[in-house]
Amino acid sequence: QVQLQESGPGLVKPSETLSLTCTVSGGLVTSSAYFWSWIRQPPGKGLEWIGYFYYRGRTNYNPSLKSRVTMSEDTSKNQISLKLSSVTAADTAVYYCARGPRTDYADYWGQGTLVTVSS
Amino acid sequence: QSVLTQPPSVSGAPGQRVTISCTGSSSNIGAAYDVHWYQQLPGTAPKLLIYANTKRPSGVPDRFSGSKSGTSASLAITGLQAEDEADYYCQSYDSSLSVVFGGGTKLTVL
Numbered sequence: 721q722v723q724l725q726e727s728g729p730g731l732v733k734p735s736e737t738l739s740l741t742c743t744v745s746g747g748l749v750t751s752s753a754y755f756w757s758w759i760r761q762p763p764g765k766g767l768e769w770i771g772y773f774y775y776r777g778r779t780n781y782n783p784s785l786k787s788r789v790t791m792s793e794d795t796s797k798n799q800i801s802l803k804l805s806s807v808t809a810a811d812t813a814v815y816y817c818a819r820g821p822r823t824d825y826a827d828y829w830g831q832g833t834l835v836t837v838s839s
Numbered sequence: 840q841s842v843l844t845q846p847p848s849v850s851g852a853p854g855q856r857v858t859i860s861c862t863g864s865s866s867n868i869g870a871a872y873d874v875h876w877y878q879q880l881p882g883t884a885p886k887l888l889i890y891a892n893t894k895r896p897s898g899v900p901d902r903f904s905g906s907k908s909g910t911s912a913s914l915a916i917t918g919l920q921a922e923d924e925a926d927y928y929c930q931s932y933d934s935s936l937s938v939v940f941g942g943g944t945k946l947t948v949l
């Protein structure tokens with residue numbers, strides 16, 4: 721069974737770049753069968769889709785975040801990474817990575833990691 | 840403001856049936872894009888409950904069912920149990936080239 725684990729700094733300063741990694745076990749991030757998504761949830765609020773990474777580097781980002789988001793893969797470590805630049809307090813959230821057989825839903829989720837943007 | 844609209848809260852007594860609505864528009868649900876539902880228990884990650892409008896992943900009880908009509912979709916839970924108390928989110932795709940979520944509905948089991 722596939723498992724996903726997010727990791728990265730829990731505290732990021734305003735205007736800096738948030739960097740997170742999702743380590744996948746039980747499946748390959750290079751598989752053409754799945755889409756690897758990032759989704760976030762501000763404390764006490766709802767879910768927001770950030771974007772997805774797919775086979776051979778194809779990506780699709782939320783238009784509202786597109787100018788600040790970069791997703792990539794590290795095949796040697798079977799990881800997907802997320803970078804979000806020029807962060808503000810509004811980017812404080814629990815960040816989830818997730819896998820889906822299609823672009824529009826996810827069947828496996830990581831446990832999430834809280835990132836706080838504060839000086 | 841979420842693209843998909845859900846009631847903030849619903850409640851029901853054990854054994855009862857409750858429904859949660861998800862209202863969209865002609866650019867998402869009404870454009871024939873599928874609707875999916877997630878259950879989020881307190882302090883945990885969302886769990887896929889219904890996909891492609893009506894399908895249940897393996898392991899999800901048949902007490903949970905989904906439907907879709909026009910620009911709206913619904914999640915129904917029958918035989919309500921205390922363990923069903925959670926937040927529920929609908930999800931779809933929007934022609935603005937983005938995956939979109941509803942604002943979430945908190946289910947309270949009385």
